[in-house]
Amino acid sequence: MTTNTPSLRLACRPHAFAWRVMDELLRRERLLAQGGFIILALMVPTLMALAIDGRTLNGISVWVKPLKFQLSVGLYLLTLAWFIGALPEETRRGRAIRILVTLGLAASTFEIGYISLQAARGLASHYNVADPFHRLMYTLMGIGAMTLTALSPALAVLLLRHRPQAWSTAFWLSVLLGLTLTFVLGAGSGSVLSAGNGHWIGGIRSDAAGVPIFGWSRTGGDLRVAHFLGLHVLQILPVLGLAAERWVSGRTAIFIVSAVAFAYGAATLFVFIQALRGIPFIPA
Structure with missing residues (x-):
């Protein structure tokens, strides 16, 4: 009976459960988790902009796209952080994870930053090849997106080599x-x-x-x-x-x-x- 008491109390206090999950994510992979939380936090000002800015693009608010990308990329980074935490400590501190985390943070920062900037300007981020600058940025976005998704099979290889005992x-x-x-x-x-x-x-x-x-x-x-x-x-x-x-x-x-x-x-x-x-x- 006493074993279940903490779980019952936690279930009655959703905010306590949320803090516990956040602490666990930060413990598993701090930098990647911090990046994910920051990107999710950007949804607050984006929602505010959505509420007060009436500009549209493709028939919807210019802020819808950055909002969806912030949610998706933020959850992606947090998911990777959670799985990384299951690897042995030596592996987590190794070069492969440092590269993975660095690429993940760099690519996600660029993607979210550019998409949000274009929304603020009232311009499209995707399929915008109207001039050399936007063609370059669109190409870089493609590289960034491919880099982000490529982190997943790279982590799969590490988890295949180091199966978590639990x-x-x-x-x-x-x-x-x-x-x-x-x-x-x-x-x-x-x-x-x-x-x-x-x-x-x-x-x-x-x-x-x-x-x-x-x-x-x-x-x-x-x-x-x-x-x-x-x-x-x-x-x-x-x-x-x-x-x-x-x-x-x-x-x-x-x-x-x-x-x-x-x-x-x-x-x-x-x-x-x-x-x-x-x-x-x-x-x-």
């Missing part, structure tokens, strides 16, 4: 697959996205009447759907792996994780092909 096989597999698929699906769809002149395939080239919150086109194909699914498999699969190991036996949990990873990849590919054919994810 992790079950099912959860370990879910993390490895999540990290790998993030690059395969996220970077793969992202490369096609960046090669075109917009994320729309057919339909109305505007986000004004898109899917609520996400903004995906409802009149034609939208490559952002597959890109979103690819980038966030990093969080989805490990959560599934954690649930599977608690609800079923070891081999069954491994089978469930493997089957869902395959199905998730196939579904993302299907959504991507549908977008290329000009078919909306959620029709109007």
